[in-house]
Amino acid sequence: MHGVGIAERIGQVTRGAFTVKPGSLFPALRRLEQRGSIAGEWAASENNRRARYYKLTRAGRKQLVEEKTHWRRMTSAMNWMLESEG
Amino acid sequence: MFRRLGHLFDYIFRRRRLERELDEELNSSFEIMVNRLIRQGVPAAEARRRARLDFEGTDFVKDRVRDQMTGATLDTWFQDVRYATRGFWKRPSFTAIAVLTLALGIGVNAAIFSVVYAVLLKPLPYERPDQLAMIWSDFETIAAHRAPTAGPIVGEIEHRTRLFQEISAMQTGTGTFQASAGEPDVEQVKSVQVSPNFLSLLGVHPALGRTFTFDEQAGGRPAIVLSDSVWRRRFGADPNIVGKAVRFNGGSFTVVGVLPEDFRLRLAVEIPWDIEVFQPFQYNIYQAPRSQYYLRVLGRMNPGVRVEQAQQEMTRIAAEIRGGYAQYQKDNLKLNVVGMQADGARDIRTTLIALFAGAGFVMLICCVNVANLLLARAQGRRKEISLRSALGASRARILRQLLTEGLILCLAAGIAGLGLGWAALHGLLRLQPQALVRVGVIDLNWPVLGFVAAVSMASVLLFALAPAIELARWDLSTTLRESGRGSHTSLRRGVRAILIVSEIAAGFILVIGAGLMIRTFEKIQQVRPGFDAQGVLTFSMNVPFARNRSYAEALTFMRDWRSQLATLPGVVAVGAISHLPLDNPVWYSPFRPEGVSDNRGSAFLADHYAITPGFLSAMGTRLLEGRDFGNQDQAGGQQVAIVDDWLASSMWPGQSAIGKRIESEHFTETGIVPVWAEIVGVVEHVRTHELSKKLRPEIFLPFEQSARTPMVYAVRSRVDPLSLTAPIREMLRKAAPAIPLAKVRPMTAYLDSAKAPVNFTALLAGIFGALALLLAGVGIYGVVQYSVSTRMHEMGVRMALGARGSDLKRMILKEGLILTTIGMMLGMGGAFAVSREFSGLTYGIKPVDPVSYGAAIVVTFAAALIGCWRPAWRAATANPVDAIRLE
Numbered sequence: 001m002h003g004v005g006i007a008e009r010i011g012q013v014t015r016g017a018f019t020v021k022p023g024s025l026f027p028a029l030r031r032l033e034q035r036g037s038i039a040g041e042w043a044a045s046e047n048n049r050r051a052r053y054y055k056l057t058r059a060g061r062k063q064l065v066e067e068k069t070h071w072r073r074m075t076s077a078m079n080w081m082l083e084s085e086g
Numbered sequence: 087m088f089r090r091l092g093h094l095f096d097y098i099f100r101r102r103r104l105e106r107e108l109d110e111e112l113n114s115s116f117e118i119m120v121n122r123l124i125r126q127g128v129p130a131a132e133a134r135r136r137a138r139l140d141f142e143g144t145d146f147v148k149d150r151v152r153d154q155m156t157g158a159t160l161d162t163w164f165q166d167v168r169y170a171t172r173g174f175w176k177r178p179s180f181t182a183i184a185v186l187t188l189a190l191g192i193g194v195n196a197a198i199f200s201v202v203y204a205v206l207l208k209p210l211p212y213e214r215p216d217q218l219a220m221i222w223s224d225f226e227t228i229a230a231h232r233a234p235t236a237g238p239i240v241g242e243i244e245h246r247t248r249l250f251q252e253i254s255a256m257q258t259g260t261g262t263f264q265a266s267a268g269e270p271d272v273e274q275v276k277s278v279q280v281s282p283n284f285l286s287l288l289g290v291h292p293a294l295g296r297t298f299t300f301d302e303q304a305g306g307r308p309a310i311v312l313s314d315s316v317w318r319r320r321f322g323a324d325p326n327i328v329g330k331a332v333r334f335n336g337g338s339f340t341v342v343g344v345l346p347e348d349f350r351l352r353l354a355v356e357i358p359w360d361i362e363v364f365q366p367f368q369y370n371i372y373q374a375p376r377s378q379y380y381l382r383v384l385g386r387m388n389p390g391v392r393v394e395q396a397q398q399e400m401t402r403i404a405a406e407i408r409g410g411y412a413q414y415q416k417d418n419l420k421l422n423v424v425g426m427q428a429d430g431a432r433d434i435r436t437t438l439i440a441l442f443a444g445a446g447f448v449m450l451i452c453c454v455n456v457a458n459l460l461l462a463r464a465q466g467r468r469k470e471i472s473l474r475s476a477l478g479a480s481r482a483r484i485l486r487q488l489l490t491e492g493l494i495l496c497l498a499a500g501i502a503g504l505g506l507g508w509a510a511l512h513g514l515l516r517l518q519p520q521a522l523v524r525v526g527v528i529d530l531n532w533p534v535l536g537f538v539a540a541v542s543m544a545s546v547l548l549f550a551l552a553p554a555i556e557l558a559r560w561d562l563s564t565t566l567r568e569s570g571r572g573s574h575t576s577l578r579r580g581v582r583a584i585l586i587v588s589e590i591a592a593g594f595i596l597v598i599g600a601g602l603m604i605r606t607f608e609k610i611q612q613v614r615p616g617f618d619a620q621g622v623l624t625f626s627m628n629v630p631f632a633r634n635r636s637y638a639e640a641l642t643f644m645r646d647w648r649s650q651l652a653t654l655p656g657v658v659a660v661g662a663i664s665h666l667p668l669d670n671p672v673w674y675s676p677f678r679p680e681g682v683s684d685n686r687g688s689a690f691l692a693d694h695y696a697i698t699p700g701f702l703s704a705m706g707t708r709l710l711e712g713r714d715f716g717n718q719d720q721a722g723g724q725q726v727a728i729v730d731d732w733l734a735s736s737m738w739p740g741q742s743a744i745g746k747r748i749e750s751e752h753f754t755e756t757g758i759v760p761v762w763a764e765i766v767g768v769v770e771h772v773r774t775h776e777l778s779k780k781l782r783p784e785i786f787l788p789f790e791q792s793a794r795t796p797m798v799y800a801v802r803s804r805v806d807p808l809s810l811t812a813p814i815r816e817m818l819r820k821a822a823p824a825i826p827l828a829k830v831r832p833m834t835a836y837l838d839s840a841k842a843p844v845n846f847t848a849l850l851a852g853i854f855g856a857l858a859l860l861l862a863g864v865g866i867y868g869v870v871q872y873s874v875s876t877r878m879h880e881m882g883v884r885m886a887l888g889a890r891g892s893d894l895k896r897m898i899l900k901e902g903l904i905l906t907t908i909g910m911m912l913g914m915g916g917a918f919a920v921s922r923e924f925s926g927l928t929y930g931i932k933p934v935d936p937v938s939y940g941a942a943i944v945v946t947f948a949a950a951l952i953g954c955w956r957p958a959w960r961a962a963t964a965n966p967v968d969a970i971r972l973e
Contacts, residue, residue: 030154
């Protein structure tokens, strides 16, 4: 997916909770690319211009799984704590 | 990781392409957004507007993307460097003083530490030098702990030791190369006789040939090994020298090896480093007389053995030897094991440590000065830093920039310091102090430089970062608004005060040290060495004891030769001695005064000399009682002796020694025998070993009754001594062509050599003291000046309220001098504390010498006063109105 598409998709999936502006999106994409979590390549876009499309690398996929696990663990812990406070 | 490197590479070398791609991506994203809006039904122009708003500015986005790229930090770092350099360029005096001061500290320390390293720390240039040790005889009763040993003892040690894998012995002496077809001159050189394993024990690999084999000693194949210097000088660096026969010491020897050029004998201080000929013992040392102690023993310990363990074994072996030999029981022989490296540096260790400490203090002072400069500068930049912080610079960024500045300063100072250190080291070596010449090549080495650079960098960085450390405590808005007054926090003031006090303390110690060494220098100059060196020429020559000449003939030759010398024009007196004062080697052995029984053992030691008549007057040694030797004191005649005043007064206090009898060893035709002699004269003590010490009492025997070879002649003349060299050489050539003239030197050369170490130390101490004063003065000036300038407002107010200029001046001077006094007291305490350690370096003065201390106090106070004066005067003469208004 290219940059704009990613931003749109994030907005869609989170039902509007997260809107990613270009000022945050593109630096983030660059950072991930430098780390090797995503790979970008040029391809033709919908209006016949060159756009940069990104996809997860194998390392990126691994990192995704790790981040997900970590997040779930954190949120569970938070939930337990909030519930116990009563 | 390689991916990152690839990105870095792209960042540096393919920048433009990266930029283009970024541009293209952002543009296409923009268009895509517009497209999507249009597809949703938004009109084109509106779509563009909305997209543009959403995008928040292309440049802004680009900047943020760039920040994420690998290599972005590189960019910012370059920026920092440029900014820092510009800043330094704009304040040239600050930069110059800071860099030069730091470079001075680095240079001095690099030079001194290079010397310390080369002499004390660098391992000896032998194989596994940590296993090497010297084994000395120890005669406790006469406090001779490092005495040579006897042949049979060497045999016992070799037999009984388990902890030493190899033992070797050596005997120093001189040898003569005879003239032959290829070698026109007769020449006397320093030589040693050694056990065959001597060179291989040290692990020396010859440049040519080999070292000795076992069958090349005592009557076996006659072999010698040459040093590089004699090989070049006498044999023209002949590459085929190995295997050739040379005429040496009256015999023919085969050269079996030549040592490498950088070989130096670094065993003990008493052993010359520049031995030119090595030969195996020409006799069986194990059969040598038991009471003749003249061999020096070294050994290589087994791997893993420590010196303490070896010492324990030697103590046990010494006990066994005492049990086995009556002679050694009587002499109460003990053995001392000393690590070779430590032994070799004995004489200069304390001096070097003192110099190293001195250099360290100089470094401290330099760092303090630079620290103060940096602190002052930081003060002045508070506004600038607050502004940058307010504009969004993160703490990390500001810190990084300050760090960069510190690093640039360190780098510049490091390079300058390197150059300075190199120059200082070579200047130092130019003075050629003997203890350093023995060691060989001394050069700046990288560990040294690294150490010094690290130290200076640490201090600079600490103070360069100081403003950053305080950032958190500043209230930004007030800092920006503030008009530059009321600037120092109490913490800052405390740090400043501590710095100045420590600087003064260190400087004061250095000035005291300089004072002590200069006084020692004076005292040494005034020493009466027991002779008058002015106008005396000395030279050494062998006495012609040869197989084809009788003993009596040799003695006659010597008598005639002396008369011949006396006939030279300008000659006032001529005589010869077996061991010239202030020259190596010496000869000491026990003596027995009349009335003392035999089983006291070797309780009395004295330096022994054989002299011809005329020597005492040639050297200007005062005869206190009795007479000099004369022609009537011949071999076979009545046995006589002359002693020095020390021996006379300690053996026979309150009486005259004339007529008393004394037993000592004589070298006669039949060998070395103890002989009773009657004392016919008493002379003043002659300082043979060092100018600053009287080591042992002295006994002089007539040459004809105790003949030694070689003999050193002293010729006193009315003309310039060296002008006699050619006539004497010519005369000797005619009288005895086979005897070479060696070591032709004016006596003053020996005296100068003896004074050289003190001169050297005094010079360096003086330089350190002067530097300390200068730097401390500059330091005080800077600090007081800065303090005054930041308090101008306060000064103005005070003046407006009625204070006079002189009041202000007094106030500032008082503040400066209080700090100085505290520093001096600390320094004084420090000097007291270490004065005992270094008392060995001084001579003729108490370790706490009132003159030096007094002078140091005066001089340091004066420097501080000069430093405070100008700022104080400036404060006093300031216009109060201007001061109050000052921004």
